Amino acid sequence: xxxxxxxxxxxxxxxxxxxxxxxxxxxxxxxxxxxxxxxxxxxxxxxxxxxxxxxxxxxxxxxxxxxxxxxxxxxxxxxxxxxxxxxxxxxxxxxxxxxxxxxxxxxxxxxxxxxxxxxxxxxxxxxxxxxxxxxxxxxxxxxxxxxxxxxxxxxxxxxxxxxxxxxxxxxx
Numbered sequence: 001x002x003x004x005x006x007x008x009x010x011x012x013x014x015x016x017x018x019x020x021x022x023x024x025x026x027x028x029x030x031x032x033x034x035x036x037x038x039x040x041x042x043x044x045x046x047x048x049x050x051x052x053x054x055x056x057x058x059x060x061x062x063x064x065x066x067x068x069x070x071x072x073x074x075x076x077x078x079x080x081x082x083x084x085x086x087x088x089x090x091x092x093x094x095x096x097x098x099x100x101x102x103x104x105x106x107x108x109x110x111x112x113x114x115x116x117x118x119x120x121x122x123x124x125x126x127x128x129x130x131x132x133x134x135x136x137x138x139x140x141x142x143x144x145x146x147x148x149x150x151x152x153x154x155x156x157x158x159x160x161x162x163x164x165x166x167x168x169x170x171x172x
Contacts, residue, residue, distance in 0.1 A: 043070050043166060045080070051160025052153065056083035059168065060132075070168040075138050078168055080149070082131045088157040094128035095121045095156040102135065105145045121156055137170050145169060 041047065042058040059067040060079045072078040087094040102111040116133075131153055146169040154161035 040083075043067065045164060045166040047162055047164035049162050051158070052084050052086040052155060052162045054082055054084055054162055054164075057081065057164075059166070070166065071171045072137070072168060073172045074140065074170050075136060077134050077136050079135075080133045080151075080166060082153070082162075083129055084131055084153065084162060085129065086155075086160060087125060087128050088155050088160070089125045090157060092125055093122040094125050096123060096128055096131075097121065097152075097154045097156050098131070098133075099152045100133060101150045103148050103150070105147075106142075110147065135168075140170060 040056040041054065045057045045059075047054050047057065058081055059070055060081050061067060061072070062077045062079075064079075064081075067078070087096070096117060098116040099114050100111065100116060101109070101113075103109055133149070133151065135147075135149065137147070146167050148165060148167045150163075150165050152161055152163045
């Protein structure tokens with residue numbers, strides 16, 4: 001079991017379903033870095049670091065296997081896995097927040113969540129090193145070529161953050 005899959009079981013996130021042109025379920029989240037070791041930031045993930053540092057970022061499938069391409073099948077999950085350092089730790093805990101926006105290639109907003117961690121925000125510092133976001137596209141109406149995910153992960157104790165984007169497409 002990978003560090004990311006262990007963490008996935010410990011954290012509970014808000015789930016959302018949207019049906020405009022696409023049905024989407026999002027369960028976690030984050031994306032990547034500008035600067036740092038580019039060999040550890042894959043899949044064209046772009047990141048801006050503001051006090052938090054992304055040491056590794058990549059897209060993965062349901063089993064945690066790194067994806068070579070930014071694609072997934074209809075009704076199959078795609079995850080963005082991030083390794084983040086720089087949290088302000090208080091009593092062994094981190095108080096984190098995350099937001100996510102997903103738009104189509106036609107600039108149609110599919111999902112916007114201003115805080116994917118409402119209510120419970122204190123997580124074990126060791127667990128907060130590994131953040132991931134799951135997206136599942138369950139149906140597509142119209143000619144959508146790709147989706148772009150814009151995200152922000154922040155430390156609610158001091159405002160340090162990471163923002164980023166990545167794109168993916170549906171193959172079947």
